Amino acid sequence: MKTASRTIVFISDGTGITAETLGNGLLSQFESIEFAHVRYPFTDSMEKADVCLQRITEIGRKDGQRPVVIMTMMDGGIAARLRQADALFLDLFEAFIAPLEQELGQRSTHSVGRSHSQENREYANRIAAMNFALAHDDGVSAADLKNADVILVGVSRSGKTPTSLYLSLQFGLKAANYPLIPEDFERDRLPDSLLPYRDKLFGLTIAPEQLHRIREERRPNSQYASLANCRAEVAAAESLMRRAGIDWLDMTSRSIEEMAVHLLQAINVKRQLTIDN
Amino acid sequence: MKTASRTIVFISDGTGITAETLGNGLLSQFESIEFAHVRYPFTDSMEKADVCLQRITEIGRKDGQRPVVIMTMMDGGIAARLRQADALFLDLFEAFIAPLEQELGQRSTHSVGRSHSQENREYANRIAAMNFALAHDDGVSAADLKNADVILVGVSRSGKTPTSLYLSLQFGLKAANYPLIPEDFERDRLPDSLLPYRDKLFGLTIAPEQLHRIREERRPNSQYASLANCRAEVAAAESLMRRAGIDWLDMTSRSIEEMAVHLLQAINVKRQLTIDN
Numbered sequence: 001m002k003t004a005s006r007t008i009v010f011i012s013d014g015t016g017i018t019a020e021t022l023g024n025g026l027l028s029q030f031e032s033i034e035f036a037h038v039r040y041p042f043t044d045s046m047e048k049a050d051v052c053l054q055r056i057t058e059i060g061r062k063d064g065q066r067p068v069v070i071m072t073m074m075d076g077g078i079a080a081r082l083r084q085a086d087a088l089f090l091d092l093f094e095a096f097i098a099p100l101e102q103e104l105g106q107r108s109t110h111s112v113g114r115s116h117s118q119e120n121r122e123y124a125n126r127i128a129a130m131n132f133a134l135a136h137d138d139g140v141s142a143a144d145l146k147n148a149d150v151i152l153v154g155v156s157r158s159g160k161t162p163t164s165l166y167l168s169l170q171f172g173l174k175a176a177n178y179p180l181i182p183e184d185f186e187r188d189r190l191p192d193s194l195l196p197y198r199d200k201l202f203g204l205t206i207a208p209e210q211l212h213r214i215r216e217e218r219r220p221n222s223q224y225a226s227l228a229n230c231r232a233e234v235a236a237a238e239s240l241m242r243r244a245g246i247d248w249l250d251m252t253s254r255s256i257e258e259m260a261v262h263l264l265q266a267i268n269v270k271r272q273l274t275i276d277n
Numbered sequence: 278m279k280t281a282s283r284t285i286v287f288i289s290d291g292t293g294i295t296a297e298t299l300g301n302g303l304l305s306q307f308e309s310i311e312f313a314h315v316r317y318p319f320t321d322s323m324e325k326a327d328v329c330l331q332r333i334t335e336i337g338r339k340d341g342q343r344p345v346v347i348m349t350m351m352d353g354g355i356a357a358r359l360r361q362a363d364a365l366f367l368d369l370f371e372a373f374i375a376p377l378e379q380e381l382g383q384r385s386t387h388s389v390g391r392s393h394s395q396e397n398r399e400y401a402n403r404i405a406a407m408n409f410a411l412a413h414d415d416g417v418s419a420a421d422l423k424n425a426d427v428i429l430v431g432v433s434r435s436g437k438t439p440t441s442l443y444l445s446l447q448f449g450l451k452a453a454n455y456p457l458i459p460e461d462f463e464r465d466r467l468p469d470s471l472l473p474y475r476d477k478l479f480g481l482t483i484a485p486e487q488l489h490r491i492r493e494e495r496r497p498n499s500q501y502a503s504l505a506n507c508r509a510e511v512a513a514a515e516s517l518m519r520r521a522g523i524d525w526l527d528m529t530s531r532s533i534e535e536m537a538v539h540l541l542q543a544i545n546v547k548r549q550l551t552i553d554n
Contacts, residue, residue, distance in 0.1 A: 015538040018298045029385035088380045103365045108306035261292040
């Protein structure tokens with residue numbers, strides 16, 4: 001039960017996504033408090049800082065308690081202006097820049113964002129990867145699979161599409177995905193178009209009960225969604241993957257972020273082994 | 278020019294995405310140093326901590342300099358074990374949990390991750406939103422548009438798809454997107470299927486030169502990709518949006534994350550206005 005309420009103000013000269021992600025992790029450690037979130041992304045001028053300042057004061061007056069400000073501000077001048085407000089300030093950059101400067105024996109540049117050329121290259125990679133993931137979703141195309149960084153296989157609704165898209169958008173990996181369908185189980189072998197790329201294949205699996213719930217939402221009361229069919233498909237897919245020597249991960253109690261990071265590790269390990277041999 | 282090199286070790290009992298995102302922001306402030314990244318996500322046991330400990334020592338020996346460890350560890354015991362290594366430790370949770378506990382007058386629970394029911398609900402929302410975005414990509418379907426949180430419009434390759442997918446995966450927003458095509462410019466009005474949803478429309482635009490470069494990669498030397506055609510389409514789309522009273526954002530020097538956060542703000546402002554009126 002929530003017993004109290006406090007306002008959290010996220011301020012950043014960028015998107016504020018990092019501040020909010022880390023902040024959510026911190027706030028989840030205080031379960032009995034209800035937090036109201038207020039966001040001020042792109043606070044990159046003194047004028048915008050003054051608007052925030054005023055809002056922080058108003059919130060403190062309204063709540064009867066000073067707000068908690070979680071911020072990532074590269075610009076020390078704007079950060080200093082904000083600190084004139086009555087609030088608890090948790091400044092993610094400020095806390096770590098000084099020890100880093102000392103350790104690295106260098107002053108930091110205090111500039112917002114990364115260099116444009118680096119950012120553009122990274123960005124172009126991610127967009128290309130996302131276009132690749134969309135063009136190779138659900139086995140739509142087997143063309144160009146040789147350029148995939150990873151090819152996910154698994155039964156329908158096992159989480160291949162969201163995992164592929166996240167891998168592409170977050171990490172710039174070209175992730176294709178390919179469904180394992182009843183025809184594959186009857187033939188008891190991988191689809192022919194995947195055979196040349198066995199070393200890029202990773203499997204996803206999922207508890208039949210959860211698969212059943214997910215498929216019921218899509219096609220209620222269908223044979224496709226029935227628990228018996230989900231059990232049979234998952235068992236057949238796991239058996240097929242085992243015999244084909246494909247590593248797989250269980251989606252059941254994992255988020256797409258967790259799946260993506262597990263896959264990233266597995267891909268890196270595989271690449272490392274390939275390089276070492 | 279990079280003058281030195283240091284190893285950064287990211288350790289987390291979760292995915293480590295937050296640690297790495299914030300870490301990249303911090304490290305980008307030291308432009309002349311080359312950083313090697315090593316990742317240990319899901320470090321949630323003493324055994325795994327011991328593996329990290331050993332690796333940190335090895336890296337320090339090999340580099341001739343102690344590594345910098347950036348970590349998000351909820352479990353204080355595992356964090357303490359790691360700290361036995363010779364490294365600079367930047368612990369994102371530890372730095373802020375103490376001041377938060379004091380401010381909120383409560384001890385934190387030091388548990389990894391959020392409550393499962395909350396996580397599951399959020400997760401289900403994001404997956405549903407992503408499925409919505411995929412089903413309503415590029416005007417594929419006008420069915421169910423009444424359930425969209427936002428409908429992005431713009432010329433082909435103006436960034437609608439990646440922005441829609443990011444809005445859904447990161448923020449759980451149901452984002453549809455709809456292309457503005459030459460036929461719309463000839464008729465000089467919005468596609469009929471969008472007319473009932475005018476209050477959900479947001480436009481994306483882009484500098485014709487950049488659009489030209491993007492389209493050239495897709496269809497080299499085509500009329501579609503020519504600079505003259507890109508100029509004409511962008512001008513026609515902006516004129517159409519202006520007369521239809523649709524707000525728009527310029528994608529030219531913005532990342533998808535920046536676009537998504539700008540849109541989130543714009544949607545919230547619009548909803549707020551609707552509620553206030």
